[in-house]
Amino acid sequence: MEYYEVYTDGELSQKLSQGDRKAYVTIYDRYYSLLYLYAFKKLGNREEAKDIIQEIFISLWEKHREITFDVSLSSYLYRSVRNRALNIFAHREVEKKYLDSLQDFLVQHHQSADYLVRENDIAELIAREIENLPPSMRKIFLLSRNEHLSYKQIAEALNISEETVRTQMKRALKTLRVKLGVFVYWFVFI
Structure with missing residues (x-):
């Protein structure tokens, strides 16, 4: 019986790329809380933070064979959170501009x-x-x-x-x- 908790991130990454579900679960257990806190600090919104982390882990599993970790596993995961948070900020800005534009249009007589x-x-x-x-x-x-x-x-x-x-x-x-x-x-x- 293998104890995945003792594996390094590098070993887990290698096992993940081979489709090892236990490695995936171990990565999830190891990083979920840390990534959630990081996302929440960035966004200030619990639901958006949970959504981001869920999307990252879904993507990690779906692309486990394609991902090559040019950086450490933790760097990859934190960078993924940061990038998705930046996408949310950009989306918020577009949404605000759209609503402002619609409001301006409706107000003009x-x-x-x-x-x-x-x-x-x-x-x-x-x-x-x-x-x-x-x-x-x-x-x-x-x-x-x-x-x-x-x-x-x-x-x-x-x-x-x-x-x-x-x-x-x-x-x-x-x-x-x-x-x-x-x-x-x-x-x-x-």
Whole structure:
């Protein structure tokens, strides 16, 4: 019976590249908590940190035969966390710009009849897509956007965690962005 806990990272990496599941589990056990703390420090969000670590370990197993460790196993794992955190920061910035742009567009009032028709069409489309959100997600979204409540206020009002509110808002915005992206572009520029 082999005791994988005594293997060095280099030995575990070699066994992993050969498809050894016990080596993979040992790497997971050895690094999960450390990587989670590192990701949480970078992101300040528990759920995003957990998601990143899960994605990294899934990728590590899926690509175990292809990965060549040019650096140590720990360096590879920490670099993976850092890169995914940077992707999240970039995504947040794009999301913010998109919402700011959409908000600016909706706030502007032009007198053109053509513009008003398009604006009404977009407003109806947005309202319809908001109605298609799952009930709890829709309620959280409307409390945030229409009532201008903070995530903390929404969490208290609905007796749920602030993290749940944040996650539901993120999912609602992603859903709306996917469903409305092409349509808003079409209505605005055509």
